[in-house]
Amino acid sequence: MGEWINTIVQGIMVGGLYAMFAIGLALIFGVMKLVNIAHGDLIVLSAYVALIATQTLGLNPLVSLVLVVPIMFLVGYLIQRGLFNRTLGGDVLPPLLVSFGLSVIIQNGLLQLFSADNRRLQAGALEVASVRLSDAVTIGLLPLLQLALAVAVIGALQFLLYRTALGRSFRAVSDDPRIAQLMGLNNRHVFGLAMGLSLAIVALAGVLLAIRANFDPATGPTRLIFGFEAVIIGGLSSFWGTLAGGIILGIVQSVAASIDPGYQILAGHLAFLAVLAIRPTGLFRRES
């Protein structure tokens, strides 16, 4: 019994990470109806940026976030203004194919620079520190930090969206880009900020993941898919729904892995397809 509780608790913790993958995806979809296929590869890219920062400057991975988050914000702003803004408006094909091309470029660029070797960020004592709840249930400090950060990020994002001028401009360009422009917003700049914010969240998630698990240049697409599944399972209505979606995905994977490690990822995919079959609008979407 205790073992099962432990499994589920671990799943909830990982779910926080998946939710952070998903929020970045959901944010840019909400603001500009763009689905970024390179999202997962950008998660992996941020892990490599952190790897360079820790190796050359000798920083702790968590401290390296001070550098990695702004760098990824800038990367996001620049690819939005340089690439994606040129494809928006109209057909779904151009943005999709451009982000697909970007995904292949990032993957193979990382492969060229860093080889296909497995990497991991070394975080010292934090990697093994844990909180003991009972004989069977112990929670690693790092997973707990992931979940706490996910909740904090969502809270901050909600505040930003509904209480600040920047959030108002996000919602305005999402509702009607033309009117927003008439009201004096520079849509291209707003889109750039949204992509920057999306990748700043991605950087946080990417570094946390890289402390917990091995990564190599080819692991991006799986991250994209996990984030996407969390978005659809949670429904597109709110970021809290997305968090719930991530947690459900985490629990399903964790339970399946405890039965047979070969089932872990497959079970997550099947759960996603089951939600699609039974409740395609997501589990937490308010019926209107």
Next chain:
Amino acid sequence: MSASATITRSSRSSQVGLIFIAVAAAALLSVPAWASNDAMRLLIDIFLYAALACLWNFLAGYAGLVSVGQQAYVGLGGYGLFALTTKAGLPPLLCVPLVGLVAAVASIPIAMLLFRLRGAYFAIGSWVVAEVFRLSAILITPLGGGSGMSLPARIAQSIGQAPHDRYVSVYLTTLGLLLAILIGIFLVLRSRTGLALTAIRDNELSARSSGIDVDRTKLIVYVVTAFGTAMIGALIFLQRLRISPDAGFSVNDWTALVIFMVVIGGVGSFEGPILGALVYFFLRETMSNLGPIYLIVLGAVAIGVMLIEPLGLWGYLRARFGMQFVPLQLRVVDRAASAAPKFEETRPTA
């Protein structure tokens, strides 16, 4: 407009084009009589990729179903061939249409599930399905599990004792299948379904309000594409003689490269994907020793094409010279004046 005006699909360039296609098909049919095994292997590769590109373009360029999960059907075709030949003892070439049928049947429930996702979400959903196939293949131990399996020599020899004979068999089958796929897509595009597809491509909402059953039309395209893609998959792995989950369901090999070919050649035109496949193989033969850089260059070229000329090379040629190789576009011709076409059905910029 004068009463003598007629509507036609044919034009000078399409008449030349059809003659060229006939001559090219005849020339390609004669290849086994004189070509080396290596030359045949290259041509088989070109045919296989050209077919995949045409099928993907049929799906994405005409029905708007941008899939990044077509490797699901390539792998299904390959594994289907290996399963049916080794476990059921069927002759390999008979298995090719059989696995096509299996994939077509399997694609119906998949389509019903994936059609609940729109646009770009459909793309990622299709990728999830392909991953489900790949991860399931790892679990099937009779077919080699994660490490895959080889086709036993006796099965390979059943289509030709000597390597040369096998190349000839696979070459002719692949060429025949490519031509069948091209003719099939051509006929669909000229039928009522093709007209419906053009309407959906240009504006889905107004197509729907004109009484077109959009979902049914898209379902037909999805199933037909799965049928063709799985048959090509079977031939790919009949040629390679070895399959594994990572090779069979590779997103890079069977979808990324194919998408780049179609984008470079021209999305949404009949000729574009073939042109794209030829350009790709020209590049591959000249710079394939570059490793990962090669894919980076290809991705960058595809992005550049998408930003500068979204209709690709063929789109550029068509706009510049008004040429078409295959009689698909409807045009009005004023016979009395026997003038150049007054106006053409044009495609709005994607």
